[in-house]
Amino acid sequence: MTQFPKNIQYLVFTIFMTVFTNHVNSQEHPNLILTKSGVEKIRAELGKVPLFDTSLAKIKDEVDIEIALGIDTPIPKDYSGGYTHERHKRNFLIAQKAGVLFQILEDDTYAKYIRDMLFQYEAMYKNLPVHPQPRSYARGKIFWQCLNDSNWLVYMSQAYDCIYDWLSIKERKQLEKKLFRPFADFISVENPQFYNRVHNHSTWGNAAVGMIGLVMNDDELIQRALYGIKDAKLDFTAKDDDGGFLYTEGKAGFLANLDEPFSPEGYYTEGPYYQRYAMYPFLIFAEGLHNVRPELKIFEHKNSVLLKSVNTLLTLSDADGEFFPLNDGQKGMSYYSRELVTAVDIAYHFGGHNPQLLSIAEKHGRVLLDDSGLAVAMGIRDGKSKPFKKTSINLADGSDGKQGGVGILRYGDEEMTLVFKYAAQGLSHGHYDKLSYSLYEKGNEVLQDYGLARFVNIEQKGGGNYLKENTTWAKQTIAHNTLIQNEQSHFEGKYEIGSKHHSDLYLFNAANNDVQVVSAKENNAYPGTEMHRTMAIIKNEKFEKPFLLDIMKVTSDKENQYDFPFYFMGQVMKSNFEYDSPNLDILGKDNGYQHLYLEGKGKPSSESSTLSWLNNGNFYTLTTATNTSDELLFTRLGANDPEFNLRRDAGFMIRRKNSQNTTFVSVIESHGNYSPVSEFAVNSNSNISSVELIHEDKNYTAISIKDVKGNEQLFLLSNTDASASKKHTLSINNKEYSWTGAFHYSTIN
């Protein structure tokens, strides 16, 4: 090696140290999800916290296998589900884990793996054109959409953060200049139509830019993440692939995405499936901000909405932890997902150590390998876990909590759960399903919300993306358990109209466990028509299980045809009316009707029409008050579905023609059980003999329910005044009833 004069050596050393010291002093690494002190604590606890140790071992196994297989960064080519998409996705997930392993285990193998991978990306990225697949409104480079590129950067920032100090300055410079900064610019300033929105897509974009900004200590990027691109030129009438408006003037950046779609209590307007998806960037970036920019007090923002939203999301699940598929939501997604591991651990650690969250973490069986995961694992080890209690709850929608909402009524230990939707449109993933509902017994659907028409990430099914049946069926009103007027969807199925309106809560009262009521009104779905739906879960001592009472009062300025479907799950057992079986009819031509076969068409034989079915070993009976002129239709999904994108699910429907004002009154009862092993059929018959609308006017609705032994129940409802203190008097058949409050339930034996 050439000898330089001492003074030159000294000069170089001084310059180097100045640069270096400034850099390291300005900011410690890691600092995003791990901190220097946190890592020290983790190392000190290794071997002493079982759930943390097993989580670490599992991740180590997973990463070690990937390292053994070698790094592959193929030239981008495929949609989701295809090889290049799945490979790049796996790369960032594994790199993030390798980073954490490097910090905890101090084994250079992991750092080298990340470094080598990052340099492969760096080598590829600088000449990379936009992704060849054209379907997105914002094409990425590594992936077919900027959304997935943002996923990549959110995870890779963490990996980079973990090896930051281990890399040479030169390496860091090269990566930042040639990979990270251009990458962050591409998904933001070069794609403002993606970046500057209030939408889960933008949340990912904002977090990605912000997180790499935090690692690089790049204030410009951090500002861009928090507040959006200041002077972005955008067409505010444009719509995205899902049919939603792309931009709202003046609203962009991470904080806007936190303020807008969340209600004050943490309900996310797109629904739980997308809330789950957005939770990860929300919380992981918040964790980074908390660590690097504590002065922002991000977890206290908007009354701690981020932490509240985790509880809200958990309560939006059935007894198996599966999220209610409100709006676009893939069934089966649950609080077992990796995003919820992140959400629950962070909410526990930064949200006051709620012991109920520990029971969810126990179900996860794994924790994050960071300060929050350690806290959770220690809490569980120390026996602090308590069951997560899901109760009846009314969740308001809208950033101010004034745009309708979702009412959940629960009986017992989720023995019966009603999910009643009277929310706002829910952005581009919203469905046209005002006053719709789904009903659960434990983790099983009794009456379903169809969910979405998509097989997420399954390449064979339309590249894993939304299928056209999502628009032609899943979003349409007829796909839901609510009223359809003249075979038209709510708001004509138009987003521009739907997004201007929301339903209004009339009443939510779950104070009496045995008579829980939710009620809401919708006046805009069909101009000139008002819908007022009241749903109650009632447990009467003469009934084995609780039942659902459903009152849909319709008032219109003209005569219409009303369709009122019930998407029951299971095998038909029996009905009390006559019907023909046409075999070969399709119900309609559009608005979703083109997908329904007609399997049966009948007329009521009595004033209470009944249909019973069997599902998952339980019997169910619908008893509904019908007119002699009603048509009763059995439907089956699957017509005009050449690609087999839809399930062949059953439906039952009341069709009431030439009606102006009318009220649909129904009871859905769960009773008995059947086991194919014992072959015992217990309590297989309904306990109800009739459901009758005994009074109806502008001000009052009164229902009588009679059981098979002749006992009667009355449900009286004030239609116009929901105040709890208001006194009401109503005369029915010369008998006078008086009560206080919006409704009254009584039994006459």
Add this chain to the structure above:
Amino acid sequence: MTQFPKNIQYLVFTIFMTVFTNHVNSQEHPNLILTKSGVEKIRAELGKVPLFDTSLAKIKDEVDIEIALGIDTPIPKDYSGGYTHERHKRNFLIAQKAGVLFQILEDDTYAKYIRDMLFQYEAMYKNLPVHPQPRSYARGKIFWQCLNDSNWLVYMSQAYDCIYDWLSIKERKQLEKKLFRPFADFISVENPQFYNRVHNHSTWGNAAVGMIGLVMNDDELIQRALYGIKDAKLDFTAKDDDGGFLYTEGKAGFLANLDEPFSPEGYYTEGPYYQRYAMYPFLIFAEGLHNVRPELKIFEHKNSVLLKSVNTLLTLSDADGEFFPLNDGQKGMSYYSRELVTAVDIAYHFGGHNPQLLSIAEKHGRVLLDDSGLAVAMGIRDGKSKPFKKTSINLADGSDGKQGGVGILRYGDEEMTLVFKYAAQGLSHGHYDKLSYSLYEKGNEVLQDYGLARFVNIEQKGGGNYLKENTTWAKQTIAHNTLIQNEQSHFEGKYEIGSKHHSDLYLFNAANNDVQVVSAKENNAYPGTEMHRTMAIIKNEKFEKPFLLDIMKVTSDKENQYDFPFYFMGQVMKSNFEYDSPNLDILGKDNGYQHLYLEGKGKPSSESSTLSWLNNGNFYTLTTATNTSDELLFTRLGANDPEFNLRRDAGFMIRRKNSQNTTFVSVIESHGNYSPVSEFAVNSNSNISSVELIHEDKNYTAISIKDVKGNEQLFLLSNTDASASKKHTLSINNKEYSWTGAFHYSTIN
């Protein structure tokens, strides 16, 4: 009380004691499933055998609740599923348990309960007409069919046995004279058309008569049970409700029912669902005979066929313990049923303490409260349990084991299970499904056997009895994964013809776990046409999971239309051929075709047609060699089903018209997985690029399977000589292949 002279008192006393002593000396009680010494042993072990103690506690709880509710013996009125039916059924089940509790706990409450119930029956029975419901060929009195009356007596005999000594002589006399003997006569000599058959119905009848005979020490009844009614006058051309012949001359009684339907290795010709049903009377009566008439050596009868049959039945189940629904079988019935608790406990106790049976008993979580249950519980307590190993097995059918059979190929720990049926007709519950099969991955059906069209004991569905769709669909050939010629069922769907024939095994070889083969021929289903089907489970190292190779060689004396269906379970993912979607067609007019909608109709686009689907988180792909003139049909069950008795299951079908000799060659591959929680789609594409029939003549069939990387596998089959030592030479495309044995599998990389 009036004083009698001392000598009169003495005389009466002497007479009484003589009668009494004769009686009690002649036979101890209890003696059926409990013995005096057994009960003493049980009492001594109380509190020391956990599974026995918990079983006892559970049954005590159950019986105590029933006793508290009081006894109800309503006037018989309903079919199964209705109140009177279910009440009487519950009565005999509870009485039997109460008897056991009385013996073990020595608490008179239980004895009184049984006595009072029996006297209520006695009071009712003497004037009881036949049951009002007319549907059975042999109407009972308590129930609508003698079958259920026999169930009653099988259980009530046990209850009576337990309190026999506790009752007074007078009480016993009254019960025996007014209830039990007339009851036994009614179901036997008054209903020979029910009693004197070879059929599971008669087995119950025989056991009922025999068991009450054993308790009453009535040799006439015991002889009648063992050998049938000697001089019954019967019409040997008559058929029962299920379409089976009622009688076979000279064959009747319990021993005939043991000899005829069981093969030497214990396969029951009606199939596992009915074997399960018949196991209870077979084994419980056998236990009684063993105790009271040990000289009969009933458990050693026909080479211990009864004990063997328990193992055979257990092996006829999937990984979840659910029985394969061969012939009429309700899906979901499993080895968790009460009949199997009896069967497994008795087989363990009397069959040499096979430790593998203990693991099934552990799954039961309960044991019989008798000597056998005690033995099982003690075995488990002492840690003797070993896993029940299910292996590939060929089960011959027929009393001599020479009437075809069922071949089961299993790979790994039930990762893939093929159930291949080449059996006899299976009596009246048989289906017309020669050379049919079903395929399982663990406990999930990949290609299904439809099972039966019946909702057992669910009153709403045709009284819980067989529905007409069982005949019009479930029994028909088109309902199965086998060949249909000219849209006709095998044997014209006629029992008279079908019951004369069976298929013949050509080959069964499971010696090499990675290449397991079963092959059979059927020459009678369609006169003039020969079918030879060969199925292999193959595990190739280049494949993630094993696959199924299916070769169906058809040779006919004339041109026919051949339909070849695949009843795949799950959601269609992708196919490689074009098809139209007619929406509104029904496939045919009869033989089951009237129940199938046509959902798609296409033509092959290549020589290997593929269809992939997703089910239970696994991907599956069918790759089948097709001709350009083949039609490819998507079907959906549910046409002409006005009562919604059928499931809306999917099917795929190759239709080959105007063909004389032809061979269908297909591969069914399981690959990859999908989780709606992780949303990862792993290995979702088939690994196969082509399946080709590369040679076909009278003597040899050769198949080539190529994977997507170009690797080739060859399967060569001798069609006429299955001997293991035979040397074969075959030239294909000028290349010579030589091998020894019926088939040869090789890979070319």
